Structure formats: C-alpha cells, structure tokens
Amino acid sequence: MAVISVINQKGGCGKTTTSVNLAAGMVKRGYRVLLADMDPQGHSTLGLGFNPDSLRQTVFDVIDAREQDVPLSTVTLEVASRLTLLPANVFLSAFEQSMSGKAWRESRLAKALFKVKNQYDHIIIDCPPSLGLLTVNALLASTHVIVPVDSGFYSLSGVKKLRETVEMLKAKVHHDLDIKHVITFYDHKSSFNKDFMNDLKKFSGQNNFFRTKIRRSIKFNSSQRLGKSVIELGSKRCGVAFRDYCGLTQEVIDWTKSVQNFRISFLRAGNKTAVRSRMVRSINLSYKGYGRDVRLAGVFNNWQPAPMNKNQDGSWVSAMELDPGQYEYKFVVDGNWITDPDNERVEVKNNIINSVLVVK
Ligand SMILES: Nc1ncnc2c1ncn2[C@@H]1O[C@H](COP(=O)(O)OP(=O)(O)O)[C@@H](O)[C@H]1O
Numbered sequence: 001m002a003v004i005s006v007i008n009q010k011g012g013c014g015k016t017t018t019s020v021n022l023a024a025g026m027v028k029r030g031y032r033v034l035l036a037d038m039d040p041q042g043h044s045t046l047g048l049g050f051n052p053d054s055l056r057q058t059v060f061d062v063i064d065a066r067e068q069d070v071p072l073s074t075v076t077l078e079v080a081s082r083l084t085l086l087p088a089n090v091f092l093s094a095f096e097q098s099m100s101g102k103a104w105r106e107s108r109l110a111k112a113l114f115k116v117k118n119q120y121d122h123i124i125i126d127c128p129p130s131l132g133l134l135t136v137n138a139l140l141a142s143t144h145v146i147v148p149v150d151s152g153f154y155s156l157s158g159v160k161k162l163r164e165t166v167e168m169l170k171a172k173v174h175h176d177l178d179i180k181h182v183i184t185f186y187d188h189k190s191s192f193n194k195d196f197m198n199d200l201k202k203f204s205g206q207n208n209f210f211r212t213k214i215r216r217s218i219k220f221n222s223s224q225r226l227g228k229s230v231i232e233l234g235s236k237r238c239g240v241a242f243r244d245y246c247g248l249t250q251e252v253i254d255w256t257k258s259v260q261n262f263r264i265s266f267l268r269a270g271n272k273t274a275v276r277s278r279m280v281r282s283i284n285l286s287y288k289g290y291g292r293d294v295r296l297a298g299v300f301n302n303w304q305p306a307p308m309n310k311n312q313d314g315s316w317v318s319a320m321e322l323d324p325g326q327y328e329y330k331f332v333v334d335g336n337w338i339t340d341p342d343n344e345r346v347e348v349k350n351n352i353i354n355s356v357l358v359v360k
C-alpha cells in the first residue's frame with residue numbers, strides 16, 4: 001500500500017485534477033482507494049460531487065486535537081464502489097492555529113491514516129497550495145510524492161522550495177519519500193514548453209519524471225462541473241484527457257508496487273514520537289494602536305481574522321510559528337482592515353495594500 005501526496009505550493013497547476021483522476025484510475029483498475037482532501041478550498045470534495053459547505057464533519061474533525069479522537073470512518077463518504085473520500089471544507093483553515101504549540105501536530109494525519117491502512121490499497125492526498133502545517137502532515141503520512149508542474153513562469157522556483165522542504169523532512173525525521181514530477185497543461189506545439197522541460201530536467205533529473213505528460217484539454221473543466229472525473233466519463237467523451245490519466249495511473253501503480261507498508265514515520269506517529277520542523281520560527285506580531293477588538297488576518301491563516309491577545313501595556317499581540325518566507329497580512333481593528341504602521345507594505349493590485357512580514 002502506498003500513500004501518495006499530490007503537492008505543489010503553486011495554485012492551479014493540476015493537483016486536484018491529478019488527485020481525483022488518479023484515484024478514479026486506480027479504482028477502475030480494481031484497487032480500493034481513499035482520497036483525502038487536505039485543502040480548505042475543498043476542490044477534491046467538490047470535484048467528486050459534494051458541496052463542501054454542507055458537510056457537518058470533515059478531515060478537520062479527524063486531525064484536530066480533541067479529548068477523544070474522531071474516527072475517520074465517521075467522516076468519510078462513499079463516492080462509488082471502492083472509492084472513499086475524506087472530505088474538506090473551509091474549517092480546515094483553522095487547523096494551523098488550533099494546533100499552535102501542540103505536540104505531534106505534524107503527524108495528526110499520519111496517526112489517523114495508520115488506523116485505517118488495511119482498508120485501502122492506495123491513499124491519495126490532495127494538498128493545499130502552501131507548504132504549511134497541512135502539507136507537512138501530508139508529507140509525514142506519505143510514502144510517495146507527485147508534484148504536478150505546469151510550464152508557467154513561477155513553477156520552477158516552487159519546485160525548488162518544495163524540494164528543500166522534503167529534504168528537510170527526510171533529514172529531520174528520517175522520513176524518506178519517493179518523488180516524481182508530472183508535467184501538466186502540456187502543449188507539444190509550444191517552444192516555451194520544450195525549453196521549460198529542459199530546464200526542469202536539468203534541475204530535477206531525467207528519472208524524476210513520469211513519461212506521461214498531461215496535455216491541456218478543456219475536458220477537465222467540463223468534467224469538474226459535472227462532479228465527475230474524466231476517467232468516469234470515459235475515452236469517448238474525454239479523449240486525450242482520459243488517455244493521459246490512464247497512462248499516468250499505470251506508471252504510478254508500477255512505481256509504488258514495491259511498497260509493502262507504511263514507512264517509519266507512521267510507526268513513530270503511532271507511538272507518539274514528536275517531530276518538529278527545523279525551519280519553523282516563532283514570531284510575535286504586535287499592534288500598538290487603539291482598538292476594542294483587534295484581529296490578525298493573513299496568508300498564514302487564509303485571511304480568516306483571528307483574535308489577538310491584549311497585553312497589559314494595551315498593545316495587541318499574536319504568536320505564530322512560521323517557515324522562513326514572506327507573508328502578507330493586515331490587522332482588523334473594530335471591523336476595519338488596516339495595514340501595520342510598523343512594517344513594510346506592498347500594493348497587491350488596484351490600490352489594495354497589504355503589510356508584509358519577512359521571516360528569515
Ligand atoms: N491538463 C489540463 N488542461 C486544461 N485545464 C486543466 C488541466 N489540468 C487542470 N485544469 C484546470 O485548471 C484548473 C486548476 O486545476 P486544479 O487541478 O484545481 O489545480 P490545483 O489543485 O493545483 O489548484 C481547474 O479548473 C482544472 O479544471
């Protein structure tokens with residue numbers, strides 16, 4: 001059994017499309033598959049025909065720290081014969097804050113999946129477009145990683161950053177992961193695509209790619225609107241989109257065949273050995289102005305305003321743990337969104353200005 005995370009911190013590069021169609025491809029080949037949606041946007045959940053907003057319980061309830069663990073089986077949805085979904089919705093965006101300072105927060109998902117490992121042949125995890133705590137949970141639960149790479153301008157830098165995180169995890173928790181890239185949105189007529197491919201292969205190595213490239217096709221959009229995979233809709237309706245994901249499924253099955261069981265981090269998670277990201281920094285953000293209710297919203301909490309704590313001197317403070325990087329944010333003071341007078345600012349678009357926190 002293999003646990004495969006589909007990861008790239010860039011949005012829109014085909015993570016969800018790959019997760020949903022790979023899951024469907026494996027089901028078609030007779031395997032029992034659990035698709036775990038780890039993105040608060042709930043796109044895999046939506047893509048399989050469920051309305052994320054109407055769900056009472058999601059993956060968040062399973063991995064959130066509570067007095068009594070919520071069993072995974074009370075949350076999962078049976079999508080079709082042999083295909084089970086662990087759904088997500090926007091509540092999952094509270095995970096990072098809810099787990100702040102708690103031990104074993106990086107291995108909550110691994111622990112939950114460990115308990116159901118015998119019920120599935122493959123587990124596929126659709127990750128959010130960030131490298132925060134949710135993605136670290138996915139990585140520690142995984143045996144394999146698939147990185148969808150579109151040939152957009154920023155992809156290569158994203159792949160480099162991801163590589164660093166995976167290397168860090170390997171070193172810190174001895175968690176070994178097999179990684180392969182899959183090219184998405186491929187257009188063989190574009191010379192830009194060819195140049196990009198050459199750069200990427202130089203950087204990542206020839207053997208780290210699937211032979212199958214996922215070509216650009218409008219069928220992905222239309223299948224999504226129907227809440228179905230292109231695999232279910234079939235070759236007559238979906239042509240190259242269907243064929244490409246069948247090809248990828250075959251390669252992934254061959255690639256993961258040798259994995260007999262969960263790797264060591266699962267056992268560690270089961271035994272409650274703490275793992276901690278080496279890169280994480282403790283950050284205090286403070287607001288010194290006047291306000292009765294002061295909140296903090298930023299990319300680190302998906303722009304969901306979270307209450308700040310009031311100090312005795314009247315200032316407001318939020319403690320966070322963040323990986324090195326740049327984070328846009330704003331304070332919400334008595335309902336008004338304002339920038340931080342004590343920090344750098346950036347104009348995002350059309351007069352929208354955010355503050356920028358740099359974590360070194
Ligand atoms: N190969 C492709 N060709 C054309 N459109 C695609 C392809 N792969 C994905 N899409 C579309 O691009 C959008 C983003 O894809 P998605 O899988 O949701 O990306 P991510 O999960 O990385 O954010 C979706 O509307 C999807 O239908």
Ligand SMILES: [Mg+2]
Nearest residue numbers: 015016039043
């Ligand atoms: Mg997605």
